[in-house]
Amino acid sequence: MCTSLEDGGLSYLKINNESYKATICMKCKVKSPQVVIRVNDAFCRECFLMYCTHKFRSAFGKSKIIRDGEKVLVAFSGGQASTAMLHLVKEGKSVRAQKKLRFVPGLIYVDEGAVLGHSNEDRQRIIDRISELFMDSGYEHHIIKLEQVFSEEFSDATLLSPNNAEVKTSQERLQQLFDSVQTITAKEQFLRTLRQQLISQVAKSQGYSKVIIGDTSSRLSVALLSSMAQGKGAHIAYDTSLIDDRYDQLLLIRPMREFTSKEVTMYNRFYGLNPLVVPTFTTKATSGASIDKLTETFVSGLQAEFPSTVSTIMRTGDKLSNGKVSMPDADGNTTSPCMLCLAPLDISVAESSALGSVRYTNQLAASRKSDSPTSSADNISASLERSCDLNSYDSSCCYSCQRLLEDMPQPKFLPGAVFSREQSRLAMKSYIEENLLS
Amino acid sequence: MFEEEIHQTIISGNLFSSGETVAIGASGGKDSTVLAYIMKLLNEKYDYGLNLVLLSVDEGITGYRDDSLETVKRNKEQYSLPLKIVSYQELYNWSMDSIVRQIGMKNNCTFCGVFRRQALDRGANLIKADKICTGHNADDIAETVIMNILRGDIARLRRCTAITTCSDDDGIPRCKPLKYTYEKEIVMYAYFKNLDYFSTECIYSPNAYRGYARAYIKDLEQVRPSSILDIIHSGEVMCIKEETKMPVQTHCERCGYISSNKLCKACILLEGLNKGLPKLGIGKTPKTYRTEGASNSQNLVHVQTVLVRARQKLAPEMVL
Numbered sequence: 238m239c240t241s242l243e244d245g246g247l248s249y250l251k252i253n254n255e256s257y258k259a260t261i262c263m264k265c266k267v268k269s270p271q272v273v274i275r276v277n278d279a280f281c282r283e284c285f286l287m288y289c290t291h292k293f294r295s296a297f298g299k300s301k302i303i304r305d306g307e308k309v310l311v312a313f314s315g316g317q318a319s320t321a322m323l324h325l326v327k328e329g330k331s332v333r334a335q336k337k338l339r340f341v342p343g344l345i346y347v348d349e350g351a352v353l354g355h356s357n358e359d360r361q362r363i364i365d366r367i368s369e370l371f372m373d374s375g376y377e378h379h380i381i382k383l384e385q386v387f388s389e390e391f392s393d394a395t396l397l398s399p400n401n402a403e404v405k406t407s408q409e410r411l412q413q414l415f416d417s418v419q420t421i422t423a424k425e426q427f428l429r430t431l432r433q434q435l436i437s438q439v440a441k442s443q444g445y446s447k448v449i450i451g452d453t454s455s456r457l458s459v460a461l462l463s464s465m466a467q468g469k470g471a472h473i474a475y476d477t478s479l480i481d482d483r484y485d486q487l488l489l490i491r492p493m494r495e496f497t498s499k500e501v502t503m504y505n506r507f508y509g510l511n512p513l514v515v516p517t518f519t520t521k522a523t524s525g526a527s528i529d530k531l532t533e534t535f536v537s538g539l540q541a542e543f544p545s546t547v548s549t550i551m552r553t554g555d556k557l558s559n560g561k562v563s564m565p566d567a568d569g570n571t572t573s574p575c576m577l578c579l580a581p582l583d584i585s586v587a588e589s590s591a592l593g594s595v596r597y598t599n600q601l602a603a604s605r606k607s608d609s610p611t612s613s614a615d616n617i618s619a620s621l622e623r624s625c626d627l628n629s630y631d632s633s634c635c636y637s638c639q640r641l642l643e644d645m646p647q648p649k650f651l652p653g654a655v656f657s658r659e660q661s662r663l664a665m666k667s668y669i670e671e672n673l674l675s
Numbered sequence: 676m677f678e679e680e681i682h683q684t685i686i687s688g689n690l691f692s693s694g695e696t697v698a699i700g701a702s703g704g705k706d707s708t709v710l711a712y713i714m715k716l717l718n719e720k721y722d723y724g725l726n727l728v729l730l731s732v733d734e735g736i737t738g739y740r741d742d743s744l745e746t747v748k749r750n751k752e753q754y755s756l757p758l759k760i761v762s763y764q765e766l767y768n769w770s771m772d773s774i775v776r777q778i779g780m781k782n783n784c785t786f787c788g789v790f791r792r793q794a795l796d797r798g799a800n801l802i803k804a805d806k807i808c809t810g811h812n813a814d815d816i817a818e819t820v821i822m823n824i825l826r827g828d829i830a831r832l833r834r835c836t837a838i839t840t841c842s843d844d845d846g847i848p849r850c851k852p853l854k855y856t857y858e859k860e861i862v863m864y865a866y867f868k869n870l871d872y873f874s875t876e877c878i879y880s881p882n883a884y885r886g887y888a889r890a891y892i893k894d895l896e897q898v899r900p901s902s903i904l905d906i907i908h909s910g911e912v913m914c915i916k917e918e919t920k921m922p923v924q925t926h927c928e929r930c931g932y933i934s935s936n937k938l939c940k941a942c943i944l945l946e947g948l949n950k951g952l953p954k955l956g957i958g959k960t961p962k963t964y965r966t967e968g969a970s971n972s973q974n975l976v977h978v979q980t981v982l983v984r985a986r987q988k989l990a991p992e993m994v995l
């Protein structure tokens with residue numbers, strides 16, 4: 238969505254790269270080139286825009302995933318990629334389009350200002366701008382506040398006014414919840430999870446069966462590495478492939494997946510589109526602020542030196558499938574998905590595994606706790622705080638979400654409505670009763 | 676606790692069976708020194724019944740390997756374990772010093788890495804080892820996972836988190852008892868136990884690209900201390916699409932070592948060295964050496980090296 242990688246795209250983007258001396262567009266061989274997407278690929282404006290349209294359309298064509306007349310929800314963050322995506326949808330629906338897009342688009346914006354520390358004035362300013370944009374489109378649209386995850390009736394997805402008392406209290410609850418999260422890494426992961434839950438709930442309640450999101454290859458290559466680093470190896474395909482089918486009766490599609498952030502920025506510039514700059518958790522932070530931010534710095538640094546970095550990471554991702562790790566238990570029942578991220582659980586692993594070794598370390602640490610201190614060499618592991626208490630959510634959350642919850646010592650304000658699945662709800666209830674209400 | 680964790684790794688992973696001869700890859704560095712110390716200790720404490728042998732590879736790097744080998748020789752006395760040394764010079768007729776004299780500082784790590792993989796297997800064969808264990812720690816493995824993603828090497832990505840690897844029936848299985856041990860735990864353990872190890876970096880330039888991955892892992896660990904194990908978990912639970920093509924493993928026509936091409940990487944590199952074409956084998960395997968289109972095989976210049984010998988049982992390409 239709107240990441241600083243995309244927003245910062247302009248700084249390294251140069252039209253007519255000095256080192257490259259193409260004199261005509263490689264496609265039409267007539268006009269002079271105005272954009273160089275890769276070394277030796279120089280396009281004139283028209284051919285570049287055609288190339289973008291083609292790339293966008295082929296994402297749907299290849300998979301034939303969207304039926305004629307189907308309602309498709311466009312997730313719009315205001316950033317570079319979703320601005321381009323919305324424009325591509327509008328162009329595809331316009332009379333100018335050679336082959337019209339046949340689905341029925343609707344728009345959604347999630348206002349996350351409450352947790353990102355934006356002032357009420359700033360939030361309102363952004364919402365006003367988005368509403369105007371949405372109204373202009375003429376499509377059905379939804380502007381949702383993140384705090385609505387607490388709202389009992391948020392499944393109705395009503396456009397709530399900012400003065401609504403219900404929203405105000407839920408805003409405080411949401412802020413308290415995020416304040417209790419100790420690391421930015423966990424805040425980012427939690428925000429992503431809540432946002433996706435909220436979007437999918439709105440989509441379902443409003444009769445959409447598809448959601449399209451504007452993740453570019455630049456964004457997804459960072460997401461892939463970052464997911465790996467957060468223990469989500471079993472869910473790489475959900476997090477980065479064209480189709481994310483973890484939700485019941487709803488597909489998440491990433492039609493911008495073949496675009497680089499540079500291409501998206503060029504597209505917007507050629508059409509004179511002005512994406513919003515919405516500050517995030519790490520906008521002004523150093524690269525070590527979170528795993529996402531660190532990974533973004535790492536990948537963009539490599540990409541600058543080795544221009545095939547992003548495409549190689551994406552190729553690696555293409556060869557991964559979703560882990561078939563949701564093993565049936567002893568009674569033959571398949572386990573329910575992770576109660577937080579809804580991806581299959583990846584915690585039924587052999588004793589000889591990373592998780593097994595963490596469990597063993599915890600076990601050792603627990604049994605040693607009462608003992609008197611032994612030799613210093615013996616306590617290395619304990620002193621290094623290697624052991625992390627992964628036991629609390631043991632059976633209902635995936636490995637990565639367990640890590641997330643470790644950074645959230647008192648999730649007492651977790652919105653029940655988000656975890657709408659019966660079993661998840663029960664698990665959460667019993668967890669809260671056991672651990673938090675003491 | 677440190678020792679018990681490694682014991683647990685060995686037991687739960689079924690790494691060894693009683694009566695086996697186990698070659699411990701010993702470089703004189705901290706990881707392999709800790710590995711040798713702890714294998715000796717656990718073997719006695721828990722009665723594994725293993726016959727342990729230190730196995731060192733002498734790359735022929737003056738000012739680095741000669742000094743670290745002195746450390747290994749002291750370890751041999753300290754732990755009273757037998758030691759076997761195999762050298763590049765005797766295996767390939769080239770030492771790293773002479774390779775660098777011929778090709779310069781660029782790419783020499785490629786040679787060294789490829790040659791070391793085979794050398795360890797050949798050494799293990801000579802001492803009739805049933806298993807090889809190496810000192811790769813959790814940081815090394817996490818780094819390799821990231822490297823393989825960045826390189827798009829899906830075959831290695833799949834293998835690199837396995838605790839024991841053996842892609843070939845003939846091969847000597849390799850295992851990594853320190854797989855779940857953080858590098859800093861190893862450093863602290865070596866410090867507290869006052870272990871004698873050699874800590875100088877190789878004098879030839881390290882792999883720059885790997886350096887990026889290493890720095891990333893270290894930064895991740897700063898942000899979230901469990902990141903290294905989290906990456907290994909990711910590697911363990913990730914799934915490769917079934918239709919993904921994996922290289923078919925065959926044997927090198929020249930030396931019999933396992934290879935996905937007609938000639939193994941070591942033989943191609945050697946041929947380049949011997950013919951004065953040091954670029955041969957760097958990067959992609961040249962077409963002539965690939966398995967497809969086998970008609971070119973007669974055109975290959977037959978190079979006389981110690982590698983040319985009767986097909987023998989040799990171990991798989993190392994998977995890290």
Ligand SMILES: [Zn+2]
Nearest residue numbers: 575578635638
């Ligand atoms: Zn989860």
Ligand SMILES: [Zn+2]
Nearest residue numbers: 927930939942
């Ligand atoms: Zn060979």
